[in-house]
């Protein structure tokens with residue numbers, strides 16, 4: 328896109344587009360529904376367990392990173408479907424790598440969640 332100067336109005340518009348991206352993610356992406364359900368459970372458990380400020384920072388980072396990765400994965404999938412609806416080995420690799428990125432963050436987040444919550448059970 329051409330760079331034709333900074334205006335507050337244009338910045339507001341790009342915020343609107345970004346919020347639309349979040350809406351699309353939460354409205355249409357089934358994996359994001361699972362993330363939402365897990366997020367709700369983690370937030371409820373966090374309030375019940377009385378997490379410390381640092382623990383909340385870790386939880387917020389995990390939630391944010393997983394949602395952001397899912398949004399990027401969904402955008403890559405959408406672009407890939409547009410570029411090549413037919414079977415294509417490069418598309419397969421691209422989609423699998425993007426999905427792998429989400430999984431890596433989900434596993435790391437689950438590990439962090441366990442490290443935070445398991446000691447609270449005792």
Ligand SMILES: Nc1ncnc2c1ncn2[C@@H]1O[C@H](COP(=O)(O)OP(=O)(O)OP(=O)(O)O)[C@@H](O)[C@H]1O
Pocket residue numbers: 357358404411412413414415416418419420422423426
């Ligand atoms: N055009 C294609 N060419 C080759 N392989 C593909 C293609 N489209 C999808 N795949 C393979 O199928 C898998 C699932 O792709 P799909 O687009 O259905 O994502 P998905 O599993 O539905 O993801 P999500 O659940 O996030 O929507 C990909 O990870 C890839 O391995």
